[in-house]
Amino acid sequence: MKRQDISxxxxxxxxxxxxxxxxxxxxxxxxxxSMEAEMSVSDLxxxxxxxxxxxxxxxxxxxxxxxVLRRHDVLAVAHADRAVRxxxxxxxxxxxxxxxxxxxxLDFCLSFERWSGEQTTRKAHNIVVQLGFPTEHAELLWKxxxxxxxxxxxxxxxPVRTHGRxxxxxxxxxxxxxxxxxxxxxxxxxxxxxxxxxxxxxxxRAPRSRELRLTREYEQALQQKYAKIWAEVMxxxxxxxxxxxxxxxxxxxxxxEPGAQLKGIT
Numbered sequence: 001m002k003r004q005d006i007s008x009x010x011x012x013x014x015x016x017x018x019x020x021x022x023x024x025x026x027x028x029x030x031x032x033x034s035m036e037a038e039m040s041v042s043d044l045x046x047x048x049x050x051x052x053x054x055x056x057x058x059x060x061x062x063x064x065x066x067x068v069l070r071r072h073d074v075l076a077v078a079h080a081d082r083a084v085r086x087x088x089x090x091x092x093x094x095x096x097x098x099x100x101x102x103x104x105x106l107d108f109c110l111s112f113e114r115w116s117g118e119q120t121t122r123k124a125h126n127i128v129v130q131l132g133f134p135t136e137h138a139e140l141l142w143k144x145x146x147x148x149x150x151x152x153x154x155x156x157x158x159p160v161r162t163h164g165r166x167x168x169x170x171x172x173x174x175x176x177x178x179x180x181x182x183x184x185x186x187x188x189x190x191x192x193x194x195x196x197x198x199x200x201x202x203x204x205r206a207p208r209s210r211e212l213r214l215t216r217e218y219e220q221a222l223q224q225k226y227a228k229i230w231a232e233v234m235x236x237x238x239x240x241x242x243x244x245x246x247x248x249x250x251x252x253x254x255x256x257e258p259g260a261q262l263k264g265i266t
Contacts, residue, residue, distance in 0.1 A: 001125045001174050006114050009127055009175075013245070016164070017110040019131075019237045020081045021229070022103045026236045027055035028096070029078035033243070038070050060099050065092040106134040108168075110237055113159050115172050119185070119263050121254075126172040126185055129241065131234050132165035136225075144218035153194040166191065168226060169234045175246060182242055184253040185263075187234050192227055195219045 031052050035044065041062055044053060053062060057077055062069060073093035076083040080100040083089070089097075109132040116125050141147050154160045160167035169189035175182045199219050202212040242248035254262070 001122075001127060001176075003114070003116075003125055005175070005177060006125055006127045009246075010112055010114075013112055015111065016132075018081075019108045019110050019233075019240075021106045021108055021233045021236070022080065022100055024055055024057045025078065025080075026232060027052050028057050028061075028074045029236065029240065031058065032071055032075050032078055035069070035071050035074070037072070038068060040068050041065065042067070044069065057096060057099060061092045061096040064095045065090070106136070106233075108132060108134050108233060108237070109165055110241070111161055111164070113161075115159050119265060120172075120174065121183060121185060121259075121263060122174060124174075126174055128159040129171045129173065129234075129238055130159065130161055130167045131169045131171075131230070131237060132161065133168045133226075135165075137166070137168075140218060140221050140225075144214045144221070146215070146218050149198065149215075152198055153191050155190055155194075158188070158190060160190070169230050171234055171238045173238065173242075175242070175248065177246065180247060180249040182246075182248045182251045184238065184251065185259075186254075187231060187238075189230055189234075192219075192222055192230070195222060 031049065034047070034049060034052075039047075041053070044050075052058060058074075061073065061077065065073070069092070070090060072086070072088065073090050073096070076086050076089055076093045077096040077100060080097055083093075083097055111130045111132060113128040113130060114125055115128050117123065120126055141150070150166055154167060159170050159172065168191055169187065171187045172185040173182055174185055195215070196219060199212070199215045202209065202215055206212055239251065242251060259265075
């Protein structure tokens with residue numbers, strides 16, 4: 001990307017954006033991208049989408065839709081944080097929203113940065129989307145006395161936030177605003193790995209210490225809450241951003257090995 005394009009994008013976007021995640025949110029959002037304004041369930045099943053139709057947030061809607069599913073209703077479930085503004089929702093949508101509102105929500109946040117030069121496909125610039133921890137993570141830092149160790153759980157060589165909420169993960173993007181294409185250069189997270197490194201160091205240096213016990217418990221809490229979802233939350237947040245804010249039509253992503261060769265990563 002050109003530096004001026006990234007500057008323009010950062011002027012348009014707020015410094016920080018909320019991104020709410022509830023279990024399986026990606027399924028209704030993905031279905032919205034693949035369906036017409038109104039489709040019969042039988043046509044949806046013949047269109048290669050049965051795996052999505054069987055997902056937890058969509059099954060209640062399909063059971064109540066009378067055989068015809070509306071994109072407007074599915075969109076309400078995909079964006080449940082804004083559903084109160086939508087008019088003309090069907091009973092199927094309200095049934096789906098009821099399931100959403102009974103589930104646990106995590107209030108992640110998105111922030112943005114620029115990345116230049118190294119490990120970029122076109123040897124230029126990327127815009128970075130940073131996924132900040134939800135607010136509940138602050139309680140874990142206090143509970144397990146990890147506040148002083150925060151700097152050890154992220155790398156200064158990576159595009160992470162230096163203030164505000166710590167960065168759980170980030171994604172580097174090369175967007176062509178003219179063509180409507182985007183290349184995802186990488187999606188990565190340091191935090192969980194680095195906490196594991198810290199725990200292993202303590203196991204060698206202070207195997208009976210209180211610090212080791214607290215770090216181990218903190219790692220277990222992180223694994224339970226975020227290990228299985230951080231990548232899908234990051235990917236969903238990026239795709240929603242690309243579609244809603246930049247009208248990107250096609251998204252590409254490197255496979256690891258060819259991407260590393262192309263970018264000269266050893």
